[in-house]
Amino acid sequence: MGMWQLNHKIVHMNKNRYRDEYFQMSVNFEKNNMQMSFNTTEINRLIKSRRSIFPAQYTGEKVPDEIVQQMLENAQWAPTHKLTEPWRFTVFTGEGLKKLGEFQSSIYKEDAEAKGNYSPEKFEALKAKPLTASHVIAIAMKRNEKELVPEIEEIESVACAVQNMYLTATAYGIGCYWGSGGVTYLEKAKESFGLATKDKLLGFLYIGMPKEGFWPEGKRSPIEDKVHWVKS
Numbered sequence: 422m423g424m425w426q427l428n429h430k431i432v433h434m435n436k437n438r439y440r441d442e443y444f445q446m447s448v449n450f451e452k453n454n455m456q457m458s459f460n461t462t463e464i465n466r467l468i469k470s471r472r473s474i475f476p477a478q479y480t481g482e483k484v485p486d487e488i489v490q491q492m493l494e495n496a497q498w499a500p501t502h503k504l505t506e507p508w509r510f511t512v513f514t515g516e517g518l519k520k521l522g523e524f525q526s527s528i529y530k531e532d533a534e535a536k537g538n539y540s541p542e543k544f545e546a547l548k549a550k551p552l553t554a555s556h557v558i559a560i561a562m563k564r565n566e567k568e569l570v571p572e573i574e575e576i577e578s579v580a581c582a583v584q585n586m587y588l589t590a591t592a593y594g595i596g597c598y599w600g601s602g603g604v605t606y607l608e609k610a611k612e613s614f615g616l617a618t619k620d621k622l623l624g625f626l627y628i629g630m631p632k633e634g635f636w637p638e639g640k641r642s643p644i645e646d647k648v649h650w651v652k653s
């Protein structure tokens with residue numbers, strides 16, 4: 422048992438005491454002349470409702486570019502240590518999706534043939550997959566030139582940016598999911614996204630209009646199993 426786990430039982434006993442109160446709360450205060458007004462009940466519901474929605478559940482309709490633009494704007498407000506702003510995005514839509522399919526299948530082919538494990542089915546799947554989405558955003562981390570912060574913090578920051586996009590999509594009723602398969606971790610894939618050796622491709626955010634009424638329930642084990650409060 423770690424030294425911070427001593428209060429475990431006490432925390433468990435008190436865990437539900439204030440919960441209902443918090444769920445009813447909304448905040449409204451002024452800060453630096455900004456009206457800070459949030460409906461916390463709605464925000465809590467948004468966060469819990471956020472889901473990964475996969476292409477099989479997309480209608481094929483186009484998501485308005487304005488919504489994707491808002492997702493990107495909101496990505497910007499992720500926390501970033503020393504303001505390195507390491508997120509880089511390439512947005513594919515329309516004919517661009519076809520280009521992404523051709524690009525990733527050819528990179529895959531080159532790599533798999535060199536490794537001797539080429540599969541024509543996988544080639545075709547990679548070529549076709551982007552066409553199942555309205556937009557696909559390639560997610561990348563650009564390493565700060567001065568290496569102001571550890572690499573992991575740049576990756577963490579990009580992950581926060583992706584969460585902002587996920588939440589924004591959810592708020593607009595748009596489906597998306599972060600996929601890290603395919604060519605994500607192939608060194609050869611990086612160059613086309615303007616990424617150098619120390620930068621990283623972190624995956625692809627697939628975006629699409631979900632089928633009518635489709636929004637799955639999420640599953641999580643209790644937070645209490647993953648948290649220890651230390652109060653004294």
Ligand SMILES: Cc1cc2nc3c(=O)[nH]c(=O)nc-3n(C[C@H](O)[C@H](O)[C@H](O)COP(=O)(O)O)c2cc1C
Pocket residue numbers: 471472473474598599600601602624639640
């Ligand atoms: C970094 C990262 C990479 C992921 N890569 C994949 C992937 O390659 N394929 C996939 O089906 N889901 C992928 N996911 C999505 C997870 O499957 C999904 O978040 C998980 O099933 C929980 O569902 P939820 O997002 O709806 O809560 C990824 C998620 C993260 C954070």
